[in-house]
Amino acid sequence: MKNEKWVLKQRPMGKPNIESDFEKISEEVRKIEYGEILVETQYLSLDPYMRGRMNAGPSYASPVEIGGVMEGEVIAKVIESKSRLYQKGDMVNAKIGWQKYEVLYENEPSISKINTPKDLPITYSLGILGMPGRTAHLGYFEILKPKPGETIVVSAASGAVGSIVGQLAKLMGCRVIGIVGSDKKVNYCKNELNFDYCFNYNTQDIDSELGKLGENFINMYFDNVGGEISDAVLNHIALFSRTAVCGQIAIYNSPTPPMGPRVARTLLTKQSTMQGFIVFNFAHKYEEAISDLSNWIKEGKIVYKEDINEGFNNIPLNFMKLFESENFGKLVVDVRS
Numbered sequence: 001m002k003n004e005k006w007v008l009k010q011r012p013m014g015k016p017n018i019e020s021d022f023e024k025i026s027e028e029v030r031k032i033e034y035g036e037i038l039v040e041t042q043y044l045s046l047d048p049y050m051r052g053r054m055n056a057g058p059s060y061a062s063p064v065e066i067g068g069v070m071e072g073e074v075i076a077k078v079i080e081s082k083s084r085l086y087q088k089g090d091m092v093n094a095k096i097g098w099q100k101y102e103v104l105y106e107n108e109p110s111i112s113k114i115n116t117p118k119d120l121p122i123t124y125s126l127g128i129l130g131m132p133g134r135t136a137h138l139g140y141f142e143i144l145k146p147k148p149g150e151t152i153v154v155s156a157a158s159g160a161v162g163s164i165v166g167q168l169a170k171l172m173g174c175r176v177i178g179i180v181g182s183d184k185k186v187n188y189c190k191n192e193l194n195f196d197y198c199f200n201y202n203t204q205d206i207d208s209e210l211g212k213l214g215e216n217f218i219n220m221y222f223d224n225v226g227g228e229i230s231d232a233v234l235n236h237i238a239l240f241s242r243t244a245v246c247g248q249i250a251i252y253n254s255p256t257p258p259m260g261p262r263v264a265r266t267l268l269t270k271q272s273t274m275q276g277f278i279v280f281n282f283a284h285k286y287e288e289a290i291s292d293l294s295n296w297i298k299e300g301k302i303v304y305k306e307d308i309n310e311g312f313n314n315i316p317l318n319f320m321k322l323f324e325s326e327n328f329g330k331l332v333v334d335v336r337s
């Protein structure tokens with residue numbers, strides 16, 4: 001049996017180039033031994049953090065090696081088993097990256113049986129009931145510590161993480177202002193997610209739009225993007241505001257970090273905090289987060305949008321959608337075709 005996998009051919013300078021930075025290679029799948037399983041990928045989650053893994057240098061996780069398979073979490077089917085823990089036909093989440101098959105030892109910590117409720121799509125285990133959902137829940141409750149009636153700004157507000165944060169804030173009685181990159185996404189945030197306001201940073205001046213809503217009025221900022229959008233938001237923070245730095249996608253493709261305003265004086269005068277966080281440090285809270293999110297979806301209190309694309313060969317092309325504002329909802333690839 002042949003495996004196919006997408007490997008990192010070279011480290012990108014700036015925005016990844018599909019032709020020169022990725023390579024699809026094929027190799028034999030080895031036979032499984034006692035205690036092992038062979039899994040076949042069904043769906044691959046594509047996430048912004050993968051761009052960071054393409055860079056060398058220090059980060060919170062090791063980079064993908066040149067020639068190494070691109071990192072990522074998948075939904076896979078067990079197609080052969082010599083394990084007492086997994087049977088043929090079991091569906092699992094596994095961090096096996098951008099590839100079709102993998103042999104795994106049964107106690108590999110990155111595999112787990114999928115326990116998504118039967119009435120919800122299995123792909124939710126890569127999104128709202130997986131890493132992005134946990135990030136939204138834990139970033140919102142643990143880092144921002146919201147109070148009813150407060151105002152929150154969420155950037156990348158229609159995306160996998162942002163759309164959940166904004167809806168959690170509405171559920172908790174907060175006023176929500178979203179920032180997105182298209183009018184289609186503005187309409188979605190206002191009409192489907194019930195955000196109070198939403199602005200398109202490509203056609204509107206975020207600094208002046210926020211200025212029209214009041215002075216020093218933003219109690220919480222859930223920052224998914226960084227860059228100039230965050231510079232504009234921070235001009236309007238309230239006394240004792242909290243900013244959760246979740247992501248900086250606006251600068252992930254910058255070869256050198258761009259210089260922006262120095263925010264320390266704003267934080268000082270507004271006696272405000274800014275805290276970065278990585279979801280993996282909240283593993284002890286995962287169960288609680290997933291249980292809340294699962295209940296709220298089933299009760300119709302939260303809606304969730306997926307952007308499912310087809311084709312193993314199209315993985316790099318789809319990955320780039322994250323950086324071109326082209327994904328609309330949680331980006332997933334159905335790799336069975």
Ligand SMILES: NC(=O)c1ccc[n+]([C@@H]2O[C@H](COP(=O)([O-])OP(=O)(O)OC[C@H]3O[C@@H](n4cnc5c(N)ncnc54)[C@H](OP(=O)(O)O)[C@@H]3O)[C@@H](O)[C@H]2O)c1
Binds near residue numbers: 131250279328
């Ligand atoms: N800290 C953690 O543990 C953790 C965990 C998961 C995710 N994250 C971070 O959370 C953020 C959102 O991730 P996600 O999975 O929910 O992705 P997503 O929002 O579903 O997709 C990425 C979105 O980012 C926006 N974007 C892309 N380039 C941009 C730019 N130059 N300026 C402004 N916006 C830009 C686009 O939305 P628009 O069309 O609205 O521009 C794009 O659709 C990312 O920064 C990610 O790295 C962090």
